[in-house]
Amino acid sequence: MSLVSGPGRGGTHAHDLHQKLDLFTDKHVTYIKSLDTRRNELEYWLTEHLRLNGVYWGLTALHLLGHPEALPRDETIDFVLSCLHENGGFGAAPGHDPHMLYTVSAVQILVTLDAIDELSTRNKGGKEKVGQFIASLQDVRTGSFCGDEWGETDTRFLYGALNALSLLHLTHLIDMEKAVSHVASCANFDGGYGISAGAESHAGQIFTCVGALAIANRLDLVDRNKLGIWLSERQLPNGGLNGRPEKLEDVCYSWWVASSLAMIDRLHWIDSEKLAKFILTCQDPSMGGLADRPGDMVDVFHTHFGIAGLSLLQYPGLEEVDPVYCMPRKVTRRVLEHR
Amino acid sequence: MASHGVPRTSAPTERTPQAQAAELQKIQEYKDLVELVNTKIRQREYTADTLALISKLLKRNPEYYSIWNHRRLVLQQLFSDAQQAAQIKQPITSSNDTTSHPESTPDNATTDAAPATHPTQYPASEQIELLLISDLHFLVPLLREFPKCYWIWNHRQWLLQQATHLLPVPRVRRLWQEELGLVAKMLSMDSRNFHGWGYRRRVVAELESPELQGTSMAEDEFSYTTKMIKTSLSNFSAWHYRSKLIPRLLNERGASREERRKFLDSEFNLIQNALWTDSADQSLWFYHAFLMSELSTTPSTSSSSSSSSPSTSSSSAIIPDLSPTERVALLSRELDNIKEMLEDEDEDDTDTAPAERKYIYHALVQSTLEKQKWIRAVEAHAEPKAIADDKDEVQSWISKLRALDPFRMGRWDDVARQVDDLYA
Numbered sequence: 014m015s016l017v018s019g020p021g022r023g024g025t026h027a028h029d030l031h032q033k034l035d036l037f038t039d040k041h042v043t044y045i046k047s048l049d050t051r052r053n054e055l056e057y058w059l060t061e062h063l064r065l066n067g068v069y070w071g072l073t074a075l076h077l078l079g080h081p082e083a084l085p086r087d088e089t090i091d092f093v094l095s096c097l098h099e100n101g102g103f104g105a106a107p108g109h110d111p112h113m114l115y116t117v118s119a120v121q122i123l124v125t126l127d128a129i130d131e132l133s134t135r136n137k138g139g140k141e142k143v144g145q146f147i148a149s150l151q152d153v154r155t156g157s158f159c160g161d162e163w164g165e166t167d168t169r170f171l172y173g174a175l176n177a178l179s180l181l182h183l184t185h186l187i188d189m190e191k192a193v194s195h196v197a198s199c200a201n202f203d204g205g206y207g208i209s210a211g212a213e214s215h216a217g218q219i220f221t222c223v224g225a226l227a228i229a230n231r232l233d234l235v236d237r238n239k240l241g242i243w244l245s246e247r248q249l250p251n252g253g254l255n256g257r258p259e260k261l262e263d264v265c266y267s268w269w270v271a272s273s274l275a276m277i278d279r280l281h282w283i284d285s286e287k288l289a290k291f292i293l294t295c296q297d298p299s300m301g302g303l304a305d306r307p308g309d310m311v312d313v314f315h316t317h318f319g320i321a322g323l324s325l326l327q328y329p330g331l332e333e334v335d336p337v338y339c340m341p342r343k344v345t346r347r348v349l350e351h352r
Numbered sequence: 353m354a355s356h357g358v359p360r361t362s363a364p365t366e367r368t369p370q371a372q373a374a375e376l377q378k379i380q381e382y383k384d385l386v387e388l389v390n391t392k393i394r395q396r397e398y399t400a401d402t403l404a405l406i407s408k409l410l411k412r413n414p415e416y417y418s419i420w421n422h423r424r425l426v427l428q429q430l431f432s433d434a435q436q437a438a439q440i441k442q443p444i445t446s447s448n449d450t451t452s453h454p455e456s457t458p459d460n461a462t463t464d465a466a467p468a469t470h471p472t473q474y475p476a477s478e479q480i481e482l483l484l485i486s487d488l489h490f491l492v493p494l495l496r497e498f499p500k501c502y503w504i505w506n507h508r509q510w511l512l513q514q515a516t517h518l519l520p521v522p523r524v525r526r527l528w529q530e531e532l533g534l535v536a537k538m539l540s541m542d543s544r545n546f547h548g549w550g551y552r553r554r555v556v557a558e559l560e561s562p563e564l565q566g567t568s569m570a571e572d573e574f575s576y577t578t579k580m581i582k583t584s585l586s587n588f589s590a591w592h593y594r595s596k597l598i599p600r601l602l603n604e605r606g607a608s609r610e611e612r613r614k615f616l617d618s619e620f621n622l623i624q625n626a627l628w629t630d631s632a633d634q635s636l637w638f639y640h641a642f643l644m645s646e647l648s649t650t651p652s653t654s655s656s657s658s659s660s661s662p663s664t665s666s667s668s669a670i671i672p673d674l675s676p677t678e679r680v681a682l683l684s685r686e687l688d689n690i691k692e693m694l695e696d697e698d699e700d701d702t703d704t705a706p707a708e709r710k711y712i713y714h715a716l717v718q719s720t721l722e723k724q725k726w727i728r729a730v731e732a733h734a735e736p737k738a739i740a741d742d743k744d745e746v747q748s749w750i751s752k753l754r755a756l757d758p759f760r761m762g763r764w765d766d767v768a769r770q771v772d773d774l775y776a
């Protein structure tokens with residue numbers, strides 16, 4: 014799986030904008046399948062630090078597109094396990110250091126492939142070892158989570174920890190109450206959340222904080238109207254969403270903003286049709302893939318979040334996505350009874 | 353999770369055979385460098401030479417997080433080498449408490465590091481300081497080129513933390529102080545960079561800490577937000593920071609109730625003037641809503657004002673003990689101010705963007721609903737006629753909102769329902 018941008022360029026010609034746009038499912042499947050064949054590009058090597066995230070993005074997009082078999086299952090599992098370290102953490106690629114971000118992607122991939130048992134059968138220490146790595150990164154004083162042993166904290170890591178541990182049924186390994194109160198301490202006057210206490214609201218961070226509260230079953234702490242107002246103001250005249258006031262629209266915020274609105278039952282506060290249309294204009298109709306905005310090069314990150322956004326908006330022909338986990342609903346239903 | 357700024361190069365299909373050969377050559381060079389660095393680390397060659405190779409690699413690819421970890425391993429070794437050379441038997445990152453370090457309190461040196469004497473300690477910390485400063489310098493051009501790369505900001509923070517652990521307090525303070533200059537420069541280049549703002553808060557917290565014998569910088573930081581807002585009104589990051597500083601500022605001033613009232617009025621003045629300049633700017637409206645929410649904490653929450661639940665963001669930070677009557681009066685005053693803006697907007701309808709009028713109507717609806725809640729709290733039997741008149745007005749504003757901003761129709765539907773419930 015590669016994070017190399019291109020080869021296609023998102024965006025259909027201006028005259029197409031008024032026509033009905035389709036989702037080019039087959040093109041996107043071909044695009045994602047072709048990503049790992051680009052080792053003759055320098056960028057393939059320069060983006061190795063995102064490889065495992067890339068597999069999660071590609072695999073999830075393929076599931077949502079209704080092509081779950083498009084990536085070879087065994088090879089994918091082999092690659093994921095080749096990133097596992099002794100301590101239960103996963104790196105971005107073989108030889109890269111263990112970190113929360115890749116450990117979460119690894120768990121999401123294995124769960125999606127129904128392959129968590131491979132951790133036991135291949136004598137990799139079982140899922141408990143992975144759970145212990147994640148739990149070891151909680152700061153017992155504040156409830157927040159570090160990304161790795163070097164100590165950076167970020168609400169992204171807290172969300173990742175709750176996401177992965179709940180998928181593994183291992184949330185008892187952490188202090189959930191403290192984690193929740195840390196999230197609460199990151200709330201701002203606009204109803205949003207930041208990267209840490211005191212930090213400005215940011216749609217990506219709001220997704221992680223609201224998602225964490227959803228997993229902890231503590232959405233009662235969210236000021237839904239206030240947050241809903243702030244989030245719905247992210248929609249710009251072209252239908253796209255931005256991540257903060259006075260910023261440009263970007264396809265990936267289709268996910269962070271819209272999924273947060275969905276979690277607080279306010280998705281109807283934006284114009285879904287206009288948003289879907291914006292996402293569709295970011296496709297490359299000939300070579301597949303989506304870009305952050307029309308005219309830019311496509312990449313698998315925006316391809317994934319664009320498709321997940323469309324799924325959330327119930328675009329026809331797509332599998333349903335779970336707004337909390339950003340995984341196919343079929344998968345989270347299989348693993349988590351209450352979903 | 354997320355990463356942005358994936359470089360957008362030209363597609364391989366557009367390349368000539370020569371260009372492809374050159375690309376393969378570059379790939380080989382890059383992979384060789386990665387392999388060389390990884391081998392050195394595997395063999396625990398934590399030396400200055402390895403550090404130089406790591407620098408070369410990170411300049412090519414600052415997103416390669418494992419290499420930043422390698423860099424820290426090497427630096428830790430170099431610090432410890434410096435200490436050993438100076439014969440200080442002290443673990444590198446053992447303690448947060450700089451005051452117990454012999455360098456910072458020479459009087460304690462005999463108890464803390466018995467075999468060492470002052471003249472031999474200073475060379476170690478000087479050498480460590482040189483290493484730290486040279487690493488801080490290494491990062492500056494990288495930050496300029498990649499201002500949104502998390503790992504560079506992290507590493508910078510780690511270096512400064514090492515300084516706190518390893519150097520005498522006055523020198524540590526100077527280093528952190530210089531960071532304030534750097535971050536101001538970064539924010540003048542991109543006044544919304546949230547890494548920059550986050551780092552600024554981190555630096556300030558450190559400079560304020562007792563470990564560095566610091567005192568509160570809330571006043572200075574508050575002035576900084578004023579300066580940034582004056583440079584650009586739509587700097588939501590600055591407005592946000594302001595909202596976070598206000599409660600501390602007033603507490604530290606020991607502000608009386610009267611002073612708090614004055615403070616609130618001056619903030620309202622500031623935001624009103626800003627709104628007269630640009631009423632289409634949503635950053636301003638969010639700050640306005642923040643001030644209004646200071647007046648409109650819902651009656652139910654304020655009745656249990658004794659509780660200090662960390663999750664309730666609804667308790668007023670500026671004036672904690674506003675009475676319901678005061679709230680109604682202030683809300684009415686602000687409502688009048690907003691209405692005045694509307695009259696102005698209506699006069700020259702031709703150059704008024706729908707967005708401006710939308711924000712005004714929205715503020716009117718929200719504020720009226722809050723006022724109504726408080727009127728009900730003041731008088732159990734509010735005069736029915738006054739309430740009914742109000743209702744018609746609010747409903748007319750909501751129809752304006754529907755017309756001006758059809759994207760958010762679902763939101764206006766929900767507000768209309770709220771109105772119906774309130775006046776039911």
Ligand SMILES: [Zn+2]
Pocket residue numbers: 263264265266305315356
């Ligand atoms: Zn994006």
